[in-house]
Structures are given as structure tokens and as C-alpha cells.
Amino acid sequence: MPKLNPHFSALKKSYLFQKIAEKTAAHQKKRPQNSLINLGIGDIQKPLIPSCVEAMREAAVSFAKTETFQGYPPAEGYSFLRNQIASFEYQKTISPEEIFITAGAKNSCVEILQLFSSENIVAVQDPSYPVYVNGSLFSGMDLVYQPCLEENDFIPKLPEKPVDIIYLCSPNNPTGKALDRKALKTWVDYAVKQQSIILFDGAYEGFITSDAPHSIYSIPGAKKVAIEIRSFSKKGGFTNLRCGYTVIPNECQIKGVSLIDLWRKRLHSSFGGVSYPIQKAAEACYFPEGKKELALQMEAYQEQAAFLKQKLVALGYTVFGGIDAPYLWWKTPQRIPSWDFFEQILEKGVITIPGEGFGPSGEGFVRLSTFASIDKLQEAASRIQKGSLCVI
């Protein structure tokens, strides 16, 4: 009889976003006349840019002909996309061979843990994207939480005891905080000294408007200790299409073992690659027309975040984030527990995510995703304003 992986019992019964979906469905059953505005899950709302649509359409049609259809994709990714990423994301400071095309950051954040034994201590920002915590837990690793609080400007302090693996998410989901150069350098220096590995989730780097670094590799020494995980999901509007990339520099080694070599072994034995139409769509993000279209889209998203933040602040609320990320980190008035505040706002017809769902230090906040249109955000702000939420 097989022994089960004993670590799944450490996970909560349902994944945060499933729980929100269930609560929302229950609400809608109770009040079917209410049309809800979804500022919960961080899903994009704008259609795919024309350049990507056209590239995907063309690739799809090419499968109809013997001369142009494609068989197995290369497990590491097509060169045409790896080259574009090396050039345009990293100005060739990273080689295409160090870039692996993935089916998105969610998958990658967990899969990368398979390079390590279960005998490791993982540091996560608290609050953080639940995938880091769940993935570490079912891999049997121990967790330590680095609180990101209003008091410390949402910058995690270094761990008191040595840790082996560190998830850093910047710009951060859920707080919206992008670590500045100084904060990032502190962590890279720590990792170099401790010989820890940083798993740097840069899924939201495209939203940065401050001068925070976009890549951890802009910090000297980072190539030795950091793996960078990125995604086309939010920046390119690919949440459905599932495409991202993971950078593993050749210099990134543990006791002389190159992590890129281990990764290649894992990859070729267990990953079938990402399809050609999806990679062609991703490639189009780097063509002149695609870049222009994406820049306009990003500008609109950034405006939306600023718009809703300003509305809530005008209502007297304390709100963080929204400068370098599509998320607002909304402090609950009078320290109302986040699940209660979530319910109150849901009653008004707006879906948010309770901060507690992202970790214990998320208590006292809710996360608002600002991908909705200005009209919807205006309507959400009006709903929130209407009647008393509670005394503020």
C-alpha cells in the first residue's frame, strides 16, 4: 500500500481563491439581483493586444499544413522567445540558455522546489501569495514568516535564524510594495553570506512606476544566489494563455552543483514544453507594435490603480500599494478583522480578498485588485461610500 505524501494535511482545506469563489457564490444565491464588482482575484480585464492575437491566430492556422505545423516544442522553450527575453528584459546580461519558458509563474514557483530536499527552511514574506506557503508545505519544508507591516513600510526584515530558501515577491502581492535597491541589496548580501537561494517572483515588474529595480539581477552578486520567476500573465494579459519564464543563471550554484544543470535534468524528464501558438503570442509582446500596444494597456492599468486609491483615500481610508502594482492594500477601519470587512464590502456588492488569507500579518487589511475599468471602479467606490461601512 502506498505511503501518502504526509504534508498535504498541513494545507488549509481549500485554496484561498477557491474559498472566495465559494463565499461569493453563496452571496449571489442569497441575493441574485445584486451584480457584484469583482476586485478580488487579480485577473486581467482587457482583451489581448492585437499583436498577440494576430500572432496566435497565425500560428494556429499554420498547424493546418504539413510544411508549417509543429511537433513537440523544445522543453526549454523556443529560441525565438528566449532571445527576445534576453535582449529586451535583460539587455543581454542574461543569456537565452539561462531562460526557461514556462507555463506561468504559479506552476514555476512550486516546481522549482523540486530541486531541493524537504530538509530546508523557507522564508516567506508575510503576507504573501499563498502558493509559496502551500508549495513549501506540501514539499515538506519548514516555514518562517517575515512580517511586512505598516510599521516597517512593508519591507521584510532579515530572518533571525538562518534560512535556506527565500521567496521574495517584488512588487509584492498582496501589499503592492516594490522593494527598493537598498532593501533588495540587503537580501542579496544576506543570501550571499548565508549561501541561501532567493526565489524572486517578479510577476508584477511591468507595473513599477517608482525607481525600484525590475530585476534582482540589477543587484551585484544576485546571479550567484537568485532564480527569477516572471510571467506574461499580468504584463501581457496572458492569465488564460499560461506563459512565463524562469531565469537560472549559470553562476547559481550550491557546493559546486549548478542549479541550471539540475533543472535541465528535471525539465527534460517531466515537462513537455509550452505550445508554439502561445510562445508566438508571447514573442509578439517584443515587436515594436506589440510594445506600443502593451505600453498603452499598462498605462491604463496604472491609471486605474491610482484612480481607485485616490477615491478611497478621499473617503478617509488608509490605502497602500497601487503605485508599483495593480493591488491596493486597504487598511480596515478600526482594526475590523479582514474576513468581517470582506463580508461587509461583499454586502455592498464588491468582492475583495481578506488580508488574513495571505498570512497572519495580512490581518487588518483587504486586497483590492484594480484591473476593472474606470467605470467599474467608480461604481465600486460609490457602492463603498453609500451607507456606512462602519465608522471611519
Added chain:
Amino acid sequence: MPKLNPHFSALKKSYLFQKIAEKTAAHQKKRPQNSLINLGIGDIQKPLIPSCVEAMREAAVSFAKTETFQGYPPAEGYSFLRNQIASFEYQKTISPEEIFITAGAKNSCVEILQLFSSENIVAVQDPSYPVYVNGSLFSGMDLVYQPCLEENDFIPKLPEKPVDIIYLCSPNNPTGKALDRKALKTWVDYAVKQQSIILFDGAYEGFITSDAPHSIYSIPGAKKVAIEIRSFSKKGGFTNLRCGYTVIPNECQIKGVSLIDLWRKRLHSSFGGVSYPIQKAAEACYFPEGKKELALQMEAYQEQAAFLKQKLVALGYTVFGGIDAPYLWWKTPQRIPSWDFFEQILEKGVITIPGEGFGPSGEGFVRLSTFASIDKLQEAASRIQKGSLCVI
């Protein structure tokens, strides 16, 4: 400093199909004028059927509009596809909720192991698809090999000592052997008695022309002990597009723990799903027009396998497979080692895969994939015939 997963050292330096690609590239460098016929890796050669192309094109174009574009796909798969599979593959004996849409069988065969602890003994057919062996090894599990030889008609015997997890691949890659009802029942009964779990890889079920069962669930009791992994890769020509499905029946439990519940926990915490355009393309396989187109394509593939087999037999060789699978299992003459025979045939301009690459009992055979056109297969047979390979 992180402790690395110690189990990668058990893997060979490069994955079998990488090694073949390297050897082929070296040959081509040596003789650039030779154009090789690739009967090595089992990649499809025919374009995608028109129904799938059109469904994928239409889905791609729908991403251009706010009203029709799609955000995050459901992690378990779209209902439209799960419903079709339940109806047409399982005549509703499996519910759509027990069917999980995946990014292909290769990924699934390894990912499913994460439900189990490393303290398990895994039985694999020998020879077998290298992914089972590599995935089990880097998951830290112990392996036992069940020889599939000419002497036992390539039907694996039951293990002498109890095993926890059993990979069965039928029709088999590489031998082409589909287990008949009696053989399958022997394994299901064993698993029920031992409370083992069978991971049943049915990636090639669409190629069956004999009366061998297509699904393990046609054997009574199998739902309690078997997970079935399938793919659109070969049957639907999706090797590039990456789509398959995994069936985990509700009855499949270990000590009262439902594997489907564990799988859902893992899935929602670490998998972003499969994109809409790809799932729409897969759905089209089940529409009347799509079914007709696929049937014609499958017929052509089956003819190709029969054609090459007949040619080789006419040349005096002993050849197995090709009846229920697109693979021929070609016995090397005079017990020539399979890597040597591979080299000899490569010299003649035909790529094969040495049987030893699939496991120790694959020694003395090479695998031929028969996805190439009849013209190419005719040319391959002529090349093989020309000059002496060695005395037969």
C-alpha cells in the same frame, strides 16, 4: 545553505531523447549530405485536423474582444471538455468531475507522484517510457523492473515482493504491446489485494486495432486502485499543443483518504490550468466532423505501421508491435547490442531508438516510430535493405 534534492544524481546525464538528438546531430555534421529519415522520437507528422485548427483559430481571435476574451482557466479544466471526455471516452461511467485536464501525459506521469511520499516501491515495465523511471528516481522512490520479453509475449509478470505503485503503459511504449483483458485483470486483482495504486498510461489507446481494452476501468474493481493518464498528443496530433487528461475516480482511496481530494489540493496550489484555445481545439476532436477527420488520420497511421512492419518482416527481420501502437519493436539480428544496431542504421540514414534506452530488457531491440508518410517509410525500408546491415 539549501540541501539539494539528492535523487537527481540517480538520473543518467541526459534524457534518452536528448542523447539521440546529440548522436544524430554528430552524424549530420560528419555527413552533411545525408538527409536522415527520423523514425526515432514518436512525434506526429501529419498536420492538425481542420476541425481543431478552426476551433483554435476561432478561440485565438475571440481574445481580441472584451466580451469574449478569457481570464484564468479553471485549474481542473473547462466543463465543455470534461463533459465531452466523460461522454465519448467513458460513456459517462466516469463523471466529468473525476477528469482533470492536463498539459499532457509526460507532465502528469511525474506530477501524480507528488501525492505519495518518497518511501514507496514503484514497479515499472522493463522496457518502458523513461519518464516513469526518472520521475520515480528524482522523487526518491525505489524501483523494481518487470521484464517484458519475447518469451513472455511482452506481458509483465506480477512482482515477487509487494510494490506500492505500478506504472502500466498499454498499448506499450516501446514494445507496442497492448495488454489484453486477462493480463489487465491479473494486475487489477493484484492491486486490489495488495492495495497498490496503478498509474495507467493510456496515451496510445487510440491506436488499438485488437480487442484489448482501451481503458483500465473496463476491468471490475479498477476504479478503486487505478489512475488513468491519457493524452491528445498522438491520437489528436497535439504533441505541440500540450493537452491531456487524468482520471482519478472518487473510489480511489488509501486508508480512507481520497486521492482526488489530495490531487485537488495540489492542483489548486500549484497549477494554472490549460489555456482556452488549446482546450477548444481538444473539444473539437469530439464533434462529428472532428471525429471523422481523426478516424481517417488514425487509419492512415495504422496503415503506416502495418506497412513498415510488413516490409521489415519481408526482409527477414523479427518485428513486434505495430498492431495496437505506432511503434515497431525490432529485434536486432544476431543479438547485436541495440546501440550498435542503432549506429548501423543511422549510417544508412534512418534514426531509431536503441531498446536499451528504455531499460535493461530493451537490449537486443530498437524502436521504430511509424508516424512518417508511406513514401518515407518505403524509402527507409529501401535504405535498410541496401547493402548488408549485417548477416540476418
